[in-house]
Amino acid sequence: MDLRFNDEETAFRDEVRSFFKKSLPENIRRKMVEGKKIGKEDIVTWQRILNKKGWAVSHWATEWGGTGWSPVKQYIFLDEMQQAPAPSPLQFGVYMVGPVIIAFGNEAQKKKFLPRIANIDDWWCQGFSEPGSGSDLASLKTTAKRAGDHYVVNGQKTWTTLAQYADWIFCLVRTNPDSKKQEGISFLLIDMKTPGITVRPIQTIDGSREVNEVFFDDVKVPLENLVGEENKGWDYAKFLLGNERFGIARVGLSKERIRRLKELASIERVGDKPMIDDERFRTKIAAVEVELKALEMTQLRVVAAAKNGNSNKPDPASSILKIKGSEIQQTISELLFEVVGPYGLPYQPEQIEDDRVNEPPIGPDYAAPLAPTFFNWRKISIYGGSNEIQKNIIAKAILGL
Amino acid sequence: MDFELSEEQRLLQESVGRLLSDRYGFEQRTAYMKEPGGFSRALWKQYADLGILALPFAEEDGGIGGGPVDIMIVMEAMGRALVLEPYLATVVLAGGVLRHAGSKVLRAGLIPKIADGSLVLALAHSERQSRYDLADVATSAKKDGAGYVLDGAKGIVLHGDSADKLIVSARVSGKQRERDGIGLFLVDAKAKGVSIRGYQTIDGLRAAEVTLAGVKIGAEDVIGDPGKASPVIERVVDEAMAALSAEAVGAMTVMHEVTTDYLKTRKQFGVPIGNFQVLQHAAVDMLMATEQARSMAMLAAMMAAEPNAVERHKSVAAAKVQIGRSGRFVGKTATQLHGGIGMTMEYKVGHYFKRAMAIDVSFGDADHHLATLAKMGGLLAA
Numbered sequence: 001m002d003l004r005f006n007d008e009e010t011a012f013r014d015e016v017r018s019f020f021k022k023s024l025p026e027n028i029r030r031k032m033v034e035g036k037k038i039g040k041e042d043i044v045t046w047q048r049i050l051n052k053k054g055w056a057v058s059h060w061a062t063e064w065g066g067t068g069w070s071p072v073k074q075y076i077f078l079d080e081m082q083q084a085p086a087p088s089p090l091q092f093g094v095y096m097v098g099p100v101i102i103a104f105g106n107e108a109q110k111k112k113f114l115p116r117i118a119n120i121d122d123w124w125c126q127g128f129s130e131p132g133s134g135s136d137l138a139s140l141k142t143t144a145k146r147a148g149d150h151y152v153v154n155g156q157k158t159w160t161t162l163a164q165y166a167d168w169i170f171c172l173v174r175t176n177p178d179s180k181k182q183e184g185i186s187f188l189l190i191d192m193k194t195p196g197i198t199v200r201p202i203q204t205i206d207g208s209r210e211v212n213e214v215f216f217d218d219v220k221v222p223l224e225n226l227v228g229e230e231n232k233g234w235d236y237a238k239f240l241l242g243n244e245r246f247g248i249a250r251v252g253l254s255k256e257r258i259r260r261l262k263e264l265a266s267i268e269r270v271g272d273k274p275m276i277d278d279e280r281f282r283t284k285i286a287a288v289e290v291e292l293k294a295l296e297m298t299q300l301r302v303v304a305a306a307k308n309g310n311s312n313k314p315d316p317a318s319s320i321l322k323i324k325g326s327e328i329q330q331t332i333s334e335l336l337f338e339v340v341g342p343y344g345l346p347y348q349p350e351q352i353e354d355d356r357v358n359e360p361p362i363g364p365d366y367a368a369p370l371a372p373t374f375f376n377w378r379k380i381s382i383y384g385g386s387n388e389i390q391k392n393i394i395a396k397a398i399l400g401l
Numbered sequence: 402m403d404f405e406l407s408e409e410q411r412l413l414q415e416s417v418g419r420l421l422s423d424r425y426g427f428e429q430r431t432a433y434m435k436e437p438g439g440f441s442r443a444l445w446k447q448y449a450d451l452g453i454l455a456l457p458f459a460e461e462d463g464g465i466g467g468g469p470v471d472i473m474i475v476m477e478a479m480g481r482a483l484v485l486e487p488y489l490a491t492v493v494l495a496g497g498v499l500r501h502a503g504s505k506v507l508r509a510g511l512i513p514k515i516a517d518g519s520l521v522l523a524l525a526h527s528e529r530q531s532r533y534d535l536a537d538v539a540t541s542a543k544k545d546g547a548g549y550v551l552d553g554a555k556g557i558v559l560h561g562d563s564a565d566k567l568i569v570s571a572r573v574s575g576k577q578r579e580r581d582g583i584g585l586f587l588v589d590a591k592a593k594g595v596s597i598r599g600y601q602t603i604d605g606l607r608a609a610e611v612t613l614a615g616v617k618i619g620a621e622d623v624i625g626d627p628g629k630a631s632p633v634i635e636r637v638v639d640e641a642m643a644a645l646s647a648e649a650v651g652a653m654t655v656m657h658e659v660t661t662d663y664l665k666t667r668k669q670f671g672v673p674i675g676n677f678q679v680l681q682h683a684a685v686d687m688l689m690a691t692e693q694a695r696s697m698a699m700l701a702a703m704m705a706a707e708p709n710a711v712e713r714h715k716s717v718a719a720a721k722v723q724i725g726r727s728g729r730f731v732g733k734t735a736t737q738l739h740g741g742i743g744m745t746m747e748y749k750v751g752h753y754f755k756r757a758m759a760i761d762v763s764f765g766d767a768d769h770h771l772a773t774l775a776k777m778g779g780l781l782a783a
């Protein structure tokens with residue numbers, strides 16, 4: 001056993017680190033550090049910079065623009081990107097639908113969609129959840145009926161993140177109402193400009209607009225937009241959700257947030273001392289650092305196992321990473337709220353939307369995003385399969401149920 | 402020992418509860434928030450008619466002569482309804498200062514107006530740097546003839562933007578964090594040199610940053626003994642924390658009720674999600690946290706008027722620890738058990754969660770009071 005990266009890996013880490021340092025636009029980096037709103041433009045700008053470098057879809061098959069990096073290098077890349085701190089390339093395209101199309105799509109779909117995903121020419125969103133089907137996703141009711149050369153889609157999706165920007169949505173739809181619930185589901189790609197689609201915003205408790213309801217009313221979708229086989233969509237969804245969970249661990253992001261926490265704790269004062277010198281508070285930070293280090297080591301073990309090629313068995317590891325990763329992010333967001341004390345109270349949404357500020361902030365200029373982020377990040381233990389559902393998955397695996 | 406409410410207190414509980422359940426639906430609350438000052442003036446008038454604005458004041462001052470338990474009853478009901486009106490600011494905080502330190506003239510001039518709903522007050526005590534230290538006052542009060550001149554800035558003044566008058570703490574002598582040397586002054590919100598920047602807080606209530614630049618105070622508006630205000634401030638803040646504890650219990654009770662209802666009605670996998678044992682246990686944990694908080698809110702109410710200031714403060718600090726921890730736990734769990742819907746502005750649980758968090762960071766969070774309590778030797782003598 002050896003914790004150190006080998007020379008090649010170390011050189012690689014230095015290379016990506018200096019690339020991020022050089023290429024991440026300063027205004028985006030600043031917004032990330034300050035916890036301000038990252039807009040559509042920021043994500044597009046950054047992903048195109050990455051794509052130009054050939055790194056936007058580093059984990060994809062090489063023939064579609066992937067880098068062919070080892071799992072360790074992929075890990076280093078993500079870790080460094082999150083610590084930069086840079087925004088993620090658009091999750092829904094790069095980490096969700098892209099890999100599904102590569103694994104299960106046909107040639108025409110690959111040619112049509114993959115390059116546009118890599119360059120974020122299309123904004124994708126995820127149409128899985130429905131009002132009646134959250135944890136029990138397989139009970140979904142949105143239907144797609146064949147009519148000549150197309151499907152007719154009817155129903156409703158909800159919690160659809162950033163659908164307000166979307167050009168395309170990937171959906172789970174019911175194509176066979178008569179079979180067992182998992183066996184009648186298909187994976188469809190739907191152009192958001194198709195007549196019959198309505199998007200309605202849902203405001204989250206922190207006041208931001210990031211989720212939506214999406215309604216489908218006799219929406220015509222060409223048969224060629226079916227991914228893989230009809231009624232096999234559940235298998236593809238499980239593949240996608242495994243990737244999603246893995247992505248929620250966000251160890252690099254938590255490292256960066258802890259640095260921010262320490263920075264703010266050394267600015268904020270309790271009496272005549274900086275907060276970081278307060279024994280209790282320092283102990284709380286150290287405790288979350290221990291948790292994070294354990295998670296990082298666990299994640300590295302998973303990565304190392306993948307390097308040795310035994311990554312294909314259904315693995316509850318992604319569920320463990322999701323649960324612990326979400327809990328750690330939530331704890332850090334709580335400490336960041338705590339660090340400003342009563343100045344977490346003023347609600348200043350305009351201060352979070354970087355571009356709209358024309359008044360000086362109330363209290364310290366770093367305070368405004370902290371409480372809203374704490375509330376917003378409660379979502380991390382809910383989405384991507386709630387933490388309760390992850391525990392059910394692990395329990396099934398260990399108890400052989 | 403007696404945990405029963407008196408007949409009068411039960412009537413109070415019923416009448417406040419009835420008014421708020423009629424007038425404080427979710428949509429109604431959203432509408433009040435958009436009114437000037439961020440609350441309902443019409444309801445404020447109704448509180449006056451009910452007598453709750455006069456509640457803690459002595460009968461000879463035009464009050465009703467109620468005690469901390471009566472305030473607990475009102476605040477718990479207000480917590481259940483997530484009330485926006487400046488009850489804490491006007492009646493408990495500023496009203497508390499007047500009760501404990503106001504001259505006869507000041508009391509006679511102000512309390513009847515508080516009671517009839519025509520006067521909104523705020524206590525401008527904490528400052529940008531003071532965090533939770535009640536003695537940390539940098540705003541200065543310099544002697545000026547028979548009166549004083551105030552200079553400085555006050556922060557997170559609850560309802561400071563709708564108050565007609567502010568009670569401002571300022572230092573007449575001593576160093577910035579010294580307990581001695583603080584005075585309290587009555588300041589008209591429109592007085593020359595006062596500027597007020599109001600804003601909404603994360604829980605939908607209002608607060609303000611107040612700047613004081615050469616604000617002249619007449620001798621008649623000096624409250625109590627200038628330089629000796631700390632015991633008054635500490636007492637009033639203890640009363641406010643007892644009141645907030647009751648409010649938090651009201652909020653937690655609703656979060657628990659709403660969540661258990663949801664567990665019974667929301668179906669996944671063909672059954673109500675309340676069938677899943679992990680959620681049952683989480684709901685039980687919420688209940689236990691709420692009941693422990695309720696017990697401590699009662700302790701705080703029964704100890705708020707305790708003459709021994711050390712014992713009083715220990716009990717109230719202990720209550721605030723429990724309230725802070727329970728409130729966080731109940732809020733997080735309520736949100737989690739609702740799934741996506743709990744994350745939305747359209748649903749009520751998140752608003753209660755935000756209020757519970759705001760209560761925790763008001764006048765010192767759970768960690769702060771835990772440290773204080775530890776420093777004071779805990780609750781039991783060794």
Ligand SMILES: Cc1cc2nc3c(=O)[nH]c(=O)nc-3n(C[C@H](O)[C@H](O)[C@H](O)COP(=O)(O)OP(=O)(O)OC[C@H]3O[C@@H](n4cnc5c(N)ncnc54)[C@H](O)[C@@H]3O)c2cc1C
Binds near residue numbers: 135382679
């Ligand atoms: C901010 C946000 C963004 C999202 N973005 C997207 C998106 O882009 N696309 C998309 O498709 N979806 C998205 N989601 C939806 C998310 O995946 C669902 O919210 C999640 O799957 C939970 O479903 P639900 O909200 O219906 O809760 P429910 O399934 O109703 O769950 C309610 C509670 O019951 C628990 N529970 C349910 N079943 C069990 C069980 N068997 N055992 C124990 N406990 C159980 C849950 O853990 C939860 O605590 C998003 C959600 C949020 C909050």
